[in-house]
Amino acid sequence: MQHVDGNALAGPLADYFSFDVTMARARCLGCGSISELARAMVYRSGAGTVVRCATCDAVLATLVESDDRAWIGFSGVSAVEVRRG
């Protein structure tokens, strides 16, 4: 399946976070680049969602959902900048 981008994370992540995560800027552990999550590359399948750095393609985050819970991993993110207020 063709990948999409981080804009598509707004819905799935709105169920777990009280702010729009796609506007948060994340620093990639792989290459150090900093970018809004909306600009990341998103690969979805029946198993879950993989978010990759648009600059170096390293895995930034994963999302796996079942009927009663979700597993959210940020294995490739070293920092997240969230605007306050």
Next chain:
Amino acid sequence: MSDRLTPATDAAATAEAAVPVVADSSTAALPRSETPRAGWHVGTVVAARRETPNATRLELDVDDWPGNAAGQHLDVRLTAPDGYSATRSYSIASSGPSSRIVLAVDKLPDGEVSPFLVEEVRAGDQLELHGPLGAYFVWRPAVETGSPRPVQLIAGGSGVVPLFAIATAHADAADPTPFRLLYSARTPADVYFADELRGLVAASAPLRLDLVYTRRTPDGWPVPAARITREALEAAVIPAAHEPLVYVCGSTGFVERVADWLVELGHDPRSIRTERYGGT
């Protein structure tokens, strides 16, 4: 370049200092994510009509809809009697505080959700909606952002939907920002919002529309049908020297081709906002 777009508040400046970030005019131009809070809603279809041979325009009434910014999307969730559910994202063609929202859905040949929305949905049907979603791919009038930068919109196929919402918001606000929309469609019959786009071009807010046909052109069209080229792109977009904010929406292949060319043509990657909807 980014200096005159520095956010007015100290909070933003402090955040930039805490996590060193390269100067970023695109984010600085955005007010914080001042978009209505996302939630689950039930929308009632009030009208469903053909938009193009392959797409349907849906007007929905959503009682508790909090309004949405121009360019936002929503998720539609369909649930089968056996509990199986499928969720897909669709851009919203309308904006503002109204509880009446408009979608235009393109039918994907092997889709799970779009064939139902395009072929089956009738007035009175109810749909489960999640939104409004996404604060990144949005546009706000210059009176709110203070941004004097011109805006270039670039659409491939149904990618025109959020850009139509943006162009409409621009016209409704009588915003003086120069706008240009480059829209690639297969044939004249595949142009979404054809009548409305003509109206927007005639409105007082400045908008120039450039159409590119990839399969068949109207009679007498000056250029043969062809996919957009780098040269055609260069000729039809606001030059990089004018520092436009650029919004690109379309299939993943279209968006990535166009975004790469824009960077080659000297546009600042941070000034290019993209939204990819996937295949074909």
